[in-house]
Amino acid sequence: MTQLPGRVAVVGGGRMGIGIAHSFAGPGSTVTVSETGDLDAARKRLEDSLTRAAERGKLPDGVDVVAGRVTFVGAIADLPSDVELVVEAVPEIPALKLEVLAAVEDVITEDAIIATNTSSLSPTELAVALDNPARFLGMHFFNPVPASQLVEIVRAEGSSESVVNEVVGWVELLGKTPIVVRDSPGFATSRLGVMLGLEAIRMLEEGVADAESIDRAMELGYRHPMGPLRSTDLVGLDIRLAVADYLHGRLGERFNPPQLLRDKVAAGEVGRKVGKGFYDW
Numbered sequence: 001m002t003q004l005p006g007r008v009a010v011v012g013g014g015r016m017g018i019g020i021a022h023s024f025a026g027p028g029s030t031v032t033v034s035e036t037g038d039l040d041a042a043r044k045r046l047e048d049s050l051t052r053a054a055e056r057g058k059l060p061d062g063v064d065v066v067a068g069r070v071t072f073v074g075a076i077a078d079l080p081s082d083v084e085l086v087v088e089a090v091p092e093i094p095a096l097k098l099e100v101l102a103a104v105e106d107v108i109t110e111d112a113i114i115a116t117n118t119s120s121l122s123p124t125e126l127a128v129a130l131d132n133p134a135r136f137l138g139m140h141f142f143n144p145v146p147a148s149q150l151v152e153i154v155r156a157e158g159s160s161e162s163v164v165n166e167v168v169g170w171v172e173l174l175g176k177t178p179i180v181v182r183d184s185p186g187f188a189t190s191r192l193g194v195m196l197g198l199e200a201i202r203m204l205e206e207g208v209a210d211a212e213s214i215d216r217a218m219e220l221g222y223r224h225p226m227g228p229l230r231s232t233d234l235v236g237l238d239i240r241l242a243v244a245d246y247l248h249g250r251l252g253e254r255f256n257p258p259q260l261l262r263d264k265v266a267a268g269e270v271g272r273k274v275g276k277g278f279y280d281w
């Protein structure tokens, strides 16, 4: 019978890494987080995340007990060697991820599973860092992790079937829903989400309707919780443009970013984080 891993490691204690640590520790795993930045700030992020969950009635064991299952270390070399799963959640920089994955493999036992939380890089290309790529796959969590239902499991070319199955079982035990996708640019989520956003921007550019009407079309007509332009504002137009450029290079002309998106990014109107995107925030 599948059981949640008793011992998990997370590399990178930023926004995603802390959410992932929270999601495993909540139902009982012991988690070690390796973070090269400010450890006190990372601890505070965990406490805040657990407190929010407790306030929503989503943390039956309570903040102190769950926080007590999480340990922080400053270096990958200090991770316990006997972890069953390592999730890498360092910034989206290929060279950094390759270096981190190789360092992880030097520390842990042969049968531990290694996952990357990359949102856009190819797990197959990252697997070159490892001696044993069969134990490696993508485990794409969404932000905020504790409240998000989906985990996109990305099967790299070399991932073994048993590793994919084991991770599917763990995701279900976390109370989340797994989907398994083959490693291809943008996976399932970004590829569809970005395409919808780009088409909405083209429609705005062509004067089909204003931003609010285009968003309402999807919210009320198709029951999307949020329209594609508002969602682009939240993600950040700069981030959307970078992903669209990447997908354009790999999947062709249909991902060519509209001029309006380029113009708004050049003007600094990159969305909610600066107070202006397709909407004023």
Ligand SMILES: NC(=O)c1ccc[n+]([C@@H]2O[C@H](COP(=O)([O-])OP(=O)(O)OC[C@H]3O[C@@H](n4cnc5c(N)ncnc54)[C@H](O)[C@@H]3O)[C@@H](O)[C@H]2O)c1
Pocket: 011, 012, 013, 014, 015, 016, 017, 034, 035, 036, 037, 038, 076, 089, 090, 091, 092, 093, 096, 100, 117, 118, 119, 120, 140, 141, 142, 143
């Ligand atoms: N933010 C999102 O919405 C989101 C969603 C899905 C996936 N992702 C992916 O998750 C990953 C992390 O994103 P994030 O938003 O949490 O970034 P973040 O910048 O909040 O966190 C990254 C953390 O990694 C730490 N770090 C850097 N180098 C390290 C090293 N060598 N060892 C240990 N820690 C190290 C940094 O100090 C930082 O705290 C990226 O690959 C990103 O693409 C992000």
